Every structure is written in structure tokens, then in C-alpha cells.
Amino acid sequence: MKILSIETSCDETAVSVLECSGSTVRVLGNALSSQIDIHAQYGGVFPALAKRAHAEKIIPLLQEALTEAELLYKTESNQPVVSFAEPDEETKQKIQTICEQEPGLAEAIITFGKLYEAPDIDHIAVTTGPGLEPALWVGLNTAKALSVLWQKPIDAINHMEGHVLSAVFQDSSLKEFTLTELPYPLLALLVSGGHTELVLTESPLHYKKIGATRDDAIGEAFDKVARILGLPYPGGPKIAIFAKIAREANIESEIKLPRPMLHSKDYDFSFSGIKTATLYATKDKTLTDSEQKAVAREFEDAVVEVLVKKTAAAIEEFNIQTLVVGGGVAANTYLREQLEIMRTKNFPHLTLSFPAKGLSTDNSVMIAMASYYRQLHGALLQDSPIIRAEGNRSIESENFGLGL
Numbered sequence: 001m002k003i004l005s006i007e008t009s010c011d012e013t014a015v016s017v018l019e020c021s022g023s024t025v026r027v028l029g030n031a032l033s034s035q036i037d038i039h040a041q042y043g044g045v046f047p048a049l050a051k052r053a054h055a056e057k058i059i060p061l062l063q064e065a066l067t068e069a070e071l072l073y074k075t076e077s078n079q080p081v082v083s084f085a086e087p088d089e090e091t092k093q094k095i096q097t098i099c100e101q102e103p104g105l106a107e108a109i110i111t112f113g114k115l116y117e118a119p120d121i122d123h124i125a126v127t128t129g130p131g132l133e134p135a136l137w138v139g140l141n142t143a144k145a146l147s148v149l150w151q152k153p154i155d156a157i158n159h160m161e162g163h164v165l166s167a168v169f170q171d172s173s174l175k176e177f178t179l180t181e182l183p184y185p186l187l188a189l190l191v192s193g194g195h196t197e198l199v200l201t202e203s204p205l206h207y208k209k210i211g212a213t214r215d216d217a218i219g220e221a222f223d224k225v226a227r228i229l230g231l232p233y234p235g236g237p238k239i240a241i242f243a244k245i246a247r248e249a250n251i252e253s254e255i256k257l258p259r260p261m262l263h264s265k266d267y268d269f270s271f272s273g274i275k276t277a278t279l280y281a282t283k284d285k286t287l288t289d290s291e292q293k294a295v296a297r298e299f300e301d302a303v304v305e306v307l308v309k310k311t312a313a314a315i316e317e318f319n320i321q322t323l324v325v326g327g328g329v330a331a332n333t334y335l336r337e338q339l340e341i342m343r344t345k346n347f348p349h350l351t352l353s354f355p356a357k358g359l360s361t362d363n364s365v366m367i368a369m370a371s372y373y374r375q376l377h378g379a380l381l382q383d384s385p386i387i388r389a390e391g392n393r394s395i396e397s398e399n400f401g402l403g404l
């Protein structure tokens with residue numbers, strides 16, 4: 001089975017093609033464009049600009065991914081024809097209506113349809129939430145228009161389920177992943193720019209959120225503290241580098257930051273206080289280079305301590321057998337190290353799984369993986385909430401209990 005997947009929930013536009021069979025998925029084509037440069041000047045993602053950039057990039061990325069997958073044939077080529085897709089007037093009209101909110105997108109899709117035959121894919125998987133609504137619509141409307149153009153079904157995928165499953169498929173090579181049978185109950189620690197959640201999974205496809213941030217997401221806190229320290233967006237990777245340098249050089253911070261909700265008896269988090277504490281502690285001061293690195297270290301120490309402690313408590317209470325970590329902050333080396341130390345010390349039976357390189361931050365490979373996983377576990381395409389979302393402008397994203 002070949003799945004074309006689309007992801008536009010935040011500031012990454014991504015299109016992939018995966019070939020899936022048994023427990024193996026192979027990435028045939030993968031194209032991703034990051035909007036970091038566009039949003040850097042605002043210190044965060046600016047929704048209207050994100051929407052415009054997605055609409056501009058999505059068709060060139062579709063072309064790139066399908067070309068890499070060797071599935072794109074010009075309509076006049078001598079290659080075997082799967083089906084000729086020159087859109088008729090009715091199809092063009094439907095595409096215009098679907099994409100009426102995204103200037104230029106319908107035209108780009110219609111031109112694409114004139115130039116290329118329908119590719120040999122089985123269905124289209126697209127992220128329908130959670131995320132920035134104007135950004136999500138670009139991906140969803142592109143999927144709908146391609147579905148009309150090529151007569152292929154659509155599968156609506158929850159972005160957070162994608163992050164969970166990015167760590168359930170393990171890389172056997174750079175482009176090939178194997179679905180590993182992980183022991184249950186499974187706990188997912190989802191840490192990204194938009195979310196901080198602990199999700200309990202007792203059996204495949206059943207997700208229960210047991211805790212979440214009450215204010216800022218962890219990635220957001222990394223980005224905001226980086227901004228306070230004068231580091232550009234996205235600040236997470238830069239804070240991580242500074243903290244590592246400080247740790248290696250044994251530089252301790254004189255500024256001590258709080259560990260919010262460390263001792264609360266639930267699985268919720270709060271990160272806005274750490275950001276405010278950093279702001280006040282550094283206000284009216286010109287930090288030296290090494291003070292800056294020390295604050296980055298103190299911040300990383302504080303947030304990782306909270307994440308690890310809450311995760312450990314949940315592992316204990318729910319007798320967790322597998323911990324998967326997903327989302328952009330799962331790329332953080334110090335978090336990975338501390339979770340591994342926690343596992344070795346307290347839960348040697350625990351299977352600990354992280355996403356492969358490039359799959360922690362937003363990507364469309366994980367969206368195809370989630371779509372395939374759902375089908376393997378009997379979730380039929382027809383059950384997909386996209387069917388219910390047809391015909392109106394509200395995104396049904398409560399599809400897996402993870403919510404917006």
C-alpha cells in the first residue's frame with residue numbers, strides 16, 4: 001500500500017510518500033519546507049503568514065516528494081499510464097470551491113493535474129488537528145482537492161497520534177522503519193511547541209490524556225526563554241547547546257529557577273512561571289557569555305527535572321511497560337539522557353523509545369505512519385472523521401480523544 005501524506009499544522013509544510021507492507025514502512029519520497037526564517041522576526045509562529053507560506057509551498061513539495069518516489073509522470077510521457085488526470089470543467093469547479101480560502105492554491109493544483117498523471121498511490125493521509133487552524137486548512141483543502149482530482153480516499157490524522165507513532169516505528173535504516181510490538185500499557189510523553197501531555201495507552205488506538213500543561217507548552221517555554229537570552233527562534237536547540245557547554249565547563253547559574261508543580265499530586269505541568277522567573281531574574285542585567293549559558297543550563301535542568309519526575313510517577317502508578325517520547329522537544333539530548341537514567345535506576349523493565357532522527361519535530365512521515373497503523377488495527381478509512389467534516393468549515397479533530 002502506498003500512502004501520500006500531508007502535514008501543515010504549524011510552521012512546517014511537509015509531503016511524503018510511504019510504501020507500507022506488513023510491519024515495514026519505506027519512505028519513497030519526503031519533502032519538507034520549514035518557515036523558521038519567516039517567523040524568526042516575530043519570535044513565534046504568525047498564523048496568517050504560516051497559511052500563506054503553506055499555500056505557496058505545498059504543490060512544489062508535492063511535486064518533489066512524488067518525483068523522489070518515482071511516481072510522477074508527465075501526461076505526454078511514454079511511461080505506463082495509471083490514469084489520465086486532465087481535469088474536466090466540473091472537477092476544476094470543485095477544486096476552486098474547495099480552495100476558495102487559499103488564493104492561488106486551486107490554480108496550482110489544476111495546473112499540476114494538467115501536467116501529471118494521477119500517481120499510483122492508495123490514499124491520502126492529512127493532519128486535521130490539533131494545530132493552527134488557518135495552517136491546517138491548507139493541508140486539508142489540498143488533500144480534498146487531490147482526492148477529487150485523482151479519485152483517492154482521504155484519511156484524517158491527529159497530529160499528536162503522529163508524534164506518538166513516530167516513536168513506535170523504529171528505524172532499521174535511514175528510509176526504512178519497522179513497526180515494533182511494544183509491551184502495554186504504554187505511556188507517551190508528548191513535548192512540542194504546542195503541547196505537553198502525558199497520554200496513557202492501554203491498547204492500540206485508545207488514548208487517554210492523564211495530564212497536560214495548564215499554560216505554556218514546554219517547547220514554547222524553551223523558545224520564550226531563548227528570546228529573553230537574545231537567541232533566535234526556535235530557541236529549543238540553541239538553549240540545548242548553551243546548556244551543554246555550561247554543563248561540560250561546570251558553570252553553575254547564580255540565578256535559581258523554580259520547578260513548578262514538581263510536587264503536585266497530578267500529572268499536569270506549568271511552564272509560564274519559569275519563563276517569568278527568568279525574565280525577572282535577568283531584567284536590567286547584561287549577562288556575560290558564560291552567565292547566559294549558565295541560565296540556559298538552569299532552565300533546562302528545571303524543566304527536565306519536572307518532566308522526568310511526573311513521567312516517573314505515571315510509570316509507577318499505571319505499571320507502564322513502554323515509554324515513548326514524541327514532539328520537537330524529544331530531540332533534546334539532555335531530556336533523553338535523564339529519561340534513560342531514570343529507566344536504568346528505577347524501571348529496568350521499561351522499554352524506552354524515541355523517534356528516529358528527523359522525526360521528533362513536525363514531519364509528514366509520522367502522519368503516513370499513523371494512517372497505516374490505524375488501518376493495521378482495523379480503523380477503516382470510512383470511519384475517518386474527514387467524512388463528517390465534508391461540506392463545512394469546522395475541523396473535526398477530536399478523533400482520538402487527544403483533542404485540540
Ligand code: KG4
Pocket residue numbers: 010191192193194195218219220222223234235236237240327328329330331332333360361362
Ligand atoms: O513538534 P514540533 O516540531 O512542533 C509543534 O508541533 O509544536 O516542536 C517544535 C518545538 C519548538 O518549540 C522547538 O524549540 C522545540 O520543539 N525543539 C527543542 C529541540 N528541538 C526542537 N527543544 C529543546 N531541545 C531541542 N533539541
Ligand code: ZN
Pocket residue numbers: 159163192193327328361362
Ligand atoms: Zn508537533
